[in-house]
Amino acid sequence: MPAGAGRVSVQNRSTVAGEHSLAPEDEADLLRLAAGLVAIPSVSRSEEALAGFVEARLRARGRGLSVDRIGNCVVARTGRGLARRVILSGHLDTVPGVQGARVEDDELTGLGAVDMKGGLAVMLLLAEQVESNPCDTTFVFYDGEELGSERSGLTRLFAQRPDLVAGDFAVVLEPTGNWLEAGCQGTAVFEVVFNGKRAHSARPWLGVNAVARAVPALNRLASCSTVTEEVEGLLYRGSLQVVGLQAGVATNVLPDECIIQVSRRYAPSHTLEEVTDEVRRLADGADRLTVLRSSPAGRPRLDHPLVAAFQRDLGLRVRPKLGTTDVGRFSLVGIPAVNFGPGSAEMAHTSHEVLSASALSRSFQGLSRFLGLKEE
Amino acid sequence: MPAGAGRVSVQNRSTVAGEHSLAPEDEADLLRLAAGLVAIPSVSRSEEALAGFVEARLRARGRGLSVDRIGNCVVARTGRGLARRVILSGHLDTVPGVQGARVEDDELTGLGAVDMKGGLAVMLLLAEQVESNPCDTTFVFYDGEELGSERSGLTRLFAQRPDLVAGDFAVVLEPTGNWLEAGCQGTAVFEVVFNGKRAHSARPWLGVNAVARAVPALNRLASCSTVTEEVEGLLYRGSLQVVGLQAGVATNVLPDECIIQVSRRYAPSHTLEEVTDEVRRLADGADRLTVLRSSPAGRPRLDHPLVAAFQRDLGLRVRPKLGTTDVGRFSLVGIPAVNFGPGSAEMAHTSHEVLSASALSRSFQGLSRFLGLKEE
Numbered sequence: 001m002p003a004g005a006g007r008v009s010v011q012n013r014s015t016v017a018g019e020h021s022l023a024p025e026d027e028a029d030l031l032r033l034a035a036g037l038v039a040i041p042s043v044s045r046s047e048e049a050l051a052g053f054v055e056a057r058l059r060a061r062g063r064g065l066s067v068d069r070i071g072n073c074v075v076a077r078t079g080r081g082l083a084r085r086v087i088l089s090g091h092l093d094t095v096p097g098v099q100g101a102r103v104e105d106d107e108l109t110g111l112g113a114v115d116m117k118g119g120l121a122v123m124l125l126l127a128e129q130v131e132s133n134p135c136d137t138t139f140v141f142y143d144g145e146e147l148g149s150e151r152s153g154l155t156r157l158f159a160q161r162p163d164l165v166a167g168d169f170a171v172v173l174e175p176t177g178n179w180l181e182a183g184c185q186g187t188a189v190f191e192v193v194f195n196g197k198r199a200h201s202a203r204p205w206l207g208v209n210a211v212a213r214a215v216p217a218l219n220r221l222a223s224c225s226t227v228t229e230e231v232e233g234l235l236y237r238g239s240l241q242v243v244g245l246q247a248g249v250a251t252n253v254l255p256d257e258c259i260i261q262v263s264r265r266y267a268p269s270h271t272l273e274e275v276t277d278e279v280r281r282l283a284d285g286a287d288r289l290t291v292l293r294s295s296p297a298g299r300p301r302l303d304h305p306l307v308a309a310f311q312r313d314l315g316l317r318v319r320p321k322l323g324t325t326d327v328g329r330f331s332l333v334g335i336p337a338v339n340f341g342p343g344s345a346e347m348a349h350t351s352h353e354v355l356s357a358s359a360l361s362r363s364f365q366g367l368s369r370f371l372g373l374k375e376e
Numbered sequence: 377m378p379a380g381a382g383r384v385s386v387q388n389r390s391t392v393a394g395e396h397s398l399a400p401e402d403e404a405d406l407l408r409l410a411a412g413l414v415a416i417p418s419v420s421r422s423e424e425a426l427a428g429f430v431e432a433r434l435r436a437r438g439r440g441l442s443v444d445r446i447g448n449c450v451v452a453r454t455g456r457g458l459a460r461r462v463i464l465s466g467h468l469d470t471v472p473g474v475q476g477a478r479v480e481d482d483e484l485t486g487l488g489a490v491d492m493k494g495g496l497a498v499m500l501l502l503a504e505q506v507e508s509n510p511c512d513t514t515f516v517f518y519d520g521e522e523l524g525s526e527r528s529g530l531t532r533l534f535a536q537r538p539d540l541v542a543g544d545f546a547v548v549l550e551p552t553g554n555w556l557e558a559g560c561q562g563t564a565v566f567e568v569v570f571n572g573k574r575a576h577s578a579r580p581w582l583g584v585n586a587v588a589r590a591v592p593a594l595n596r597l598a599s600c601s602t603v604t605e606e607v608e609g610l611l612y613r614g615s616l617q618v619v620g621l622q623a624g625v626a627t628n629v630l631p632d633e634c635i636i637q638v639s640r641r642y643a644p645s646h647t648l649e650e651v652t653d654e655v656r657r658l659a660d661g662a663d664r665l666t667v668l669r670s671s672p673a674g675r676p677r678l679d680h681p682l683v684a685a686f687q688r689d690l691g692l693r694v695r696p697k698l699g700t701t702d703v704g705r706f707s708l709v710g711i712p713a714v715n716f717g718p719g720s721a722e723m724a725h726t727s728h729e730v731l732s733a734s735a736l737s738r739s740f741q742g743l744s745r746f747l748g749l750k751e752e
Contacts, residue, residue: 187578202641244623263577
């Protein structure tokens with residue numbers, strides 16, 4: 001039996017939200033820790049202070065963990081040579097916004113509270129108690145997630161230190177309202193360029209208008225409708241949208257370049273290669289097609305034993321992840337992964353992120369129990 | 377008989393290019409004067425030095441002229457109360473470029489030599505000898521022509537001092553290679569705006585993509601072909617070109633605005649109102665249509681007695697003016713006007729403007745004779 005593919009035993013079938021919540025004082029600890037993380041600004045490209053805090057705390061309080069710092073990524077791992085290794089993964093950075101943390105009535109408000117410093121707090125607290133679990137655990141904290149897959153610290157780790165991010169199952173602690181959000185969509189942004197030849201607009205026959213050349217393709221690209229696709233019984237809504245247009249030299253000159261930017265979000269039944277071919281077909285006649293950036297899709301893999309056990313034993317409701325997360329990055333190297341974390345995804349990237357102590361507690365309890373499950 | 381509509385007598389039917397050229401020393405004077413004008417930089421918005429030079433020279437050497445300076449416009453007029461008033465019109469400004477004047481082998485090279493300081497030199501020399509002509513003469517030197525009709529000094533004069541630019545016939549000394557270039561095309565630049573509603577590209581159903589809304593109109597606008605139209609036996613090539621496109625907020629956001637810029641050049645058989653209606657029809661569905669700028673078309677009016685006399689008595693070959701000039705501005709107030717000046721229009725706005733002494737001389741001689749024609 002391959003490592004990590006075993007059945008897991010059931011220690012306790014009660015739901016996460018049930019009687020096994022934390023004691024009130026522990027909930028308060030978790031909320032305070034999350035508030036402390038929110039109080040350290042960590043907008044993308046400025047994660048150093050938070051990475052330093054996380055590293056110091058893991059070194060001080062993580063038990064049985066070896067800690068590596070690579071740039072502003074921090075990886076803490078147990079290394080007991082066990083058959084199964086579970087990865088918990090969270091990004092340190094936030095989108096830009098108004099800084100500050102506020103705790104009131106068991107609720108934490110502030111930039112990044114939901115996306116995803118609540119999840120980071122859960123990870124840091126779990127790191128204090130995984131020493132003697134029946135599985136090895138890896139905690140991955142990384143920078144640059146909000147900048148896109150190419151600039152994400154996790155992508156860098158997979159490229160430079162794949163040993164640190166290897167494992168059998170990964171939980172990405174994006175806010176999911178403590179649902180299991182399965183898989184993730186893929187995203188690709190394409191740049192389609194049509195060239196022409198400049199000419200004075202009084203003598204258009206001396207030139208070639210790049211816009212006129214681009215219009216048939218633009219027509220096809222702009223008329224793609226949303227496609228809903230079923231993957232493992234889950235419905236993912238793909239989309240193809242023209243998100244940018246640029247042409248023009250001067251108002252008396254035929255443009256010699258027309259740039260169309262296309263955003264393609266796709267269900268995990270597709271690959272980047274497939275959607276690139278699709279856009280290439282739609283953009284027929286273009287002089288250049290470039291993938292500006294992309295993030296891979298992640299398959300749900302609900303039938304994988306560890307995914308199934310995670311869902312079943314935590315009693316989680318399941319829905320498809322509509323956005324793109326690093327579940328796709330783990331999928332790319334064959335590691336089954338799920339999104340599971342405290343807070344509502346709808347609040348992410350808004351000016352009002354609010355996280356409750358009970359949501360934090362449910363995430364913590366669920367993960368704590370899962371990491372404690374014995375393999376059969 | 378209305379003023380200026382009379383038949384003009386023929387003093388001499390030989391062609392301008394014929395035996396009536398200037399003496400070599402006078403040709404050299406004209407070329408030196410043109411070189412002096414080229415040596416004074418006068419890129420649009422920086423015409424003050426050249427306006428000052430022109431004003432001073434007119435005051436010093438113009439005979440029987442009253443001189444008005446309005447901003448960087450200079451108008452010099454005879455005021456003998458004669459039945460006919462001829463306007464000679466030239467702009468002081470040049471497009472940006474490398475400054476400097478060079479005279480070699482009876483040729484002047486330099487920015488603005490052709491467009492249109494050669495014409496200005498002809499005007500300045502004529503201003504010294506119109507005192508006792510059988511018609512009144514107005515010399516109009518103005519700024520800002522290269523910035524478009526709205527910012528042209530001539531437009532300002534027509535608005536603020538119409539008395540200074542009134543007359544029966546106008547010659548615009550744009551470079552025409554000493555052809556009579558009849559009328560001029562009209563130009564209008566339109567901005568067509570389609571609005572939408574922003575939404576994250578993962579949830580396009582929550583928004584409206586402005587590009588998708590704009591595409592049918594863009595389709596129609598970009599597929600307009602060049603139309604050749606005959607006006608008074610002359611062929612004008614109209615055009616409708618998409619010269620600018622702009623949309624895009626971020627690559628993960630549905631654009632809420634799509635801006636299309638359209639350049640419409642039209643034959644003098646059309647008006648701004650007509651082409652605006654045409655663009656409005658093509659842009660059906662747009663949320664906003666704005667005329668960003670426009671320059672009126674000018675009809676050839678080859679059958680007008682003064683235009684006919686000018687052509688016939690100078691023995692000029694006639695062709696339609698493909699560009700937009702201030703002939704349109706004069707036409708707008710009912711003053712028949714023609715383009716006639718030294719130098720090749722193809723050199724205008726290039727980095728290599730060359731003007732020959734003989735071209736200058738032909739323009740000078742032709743205009744000098746025309747201004748000396750007696751009304752029958």
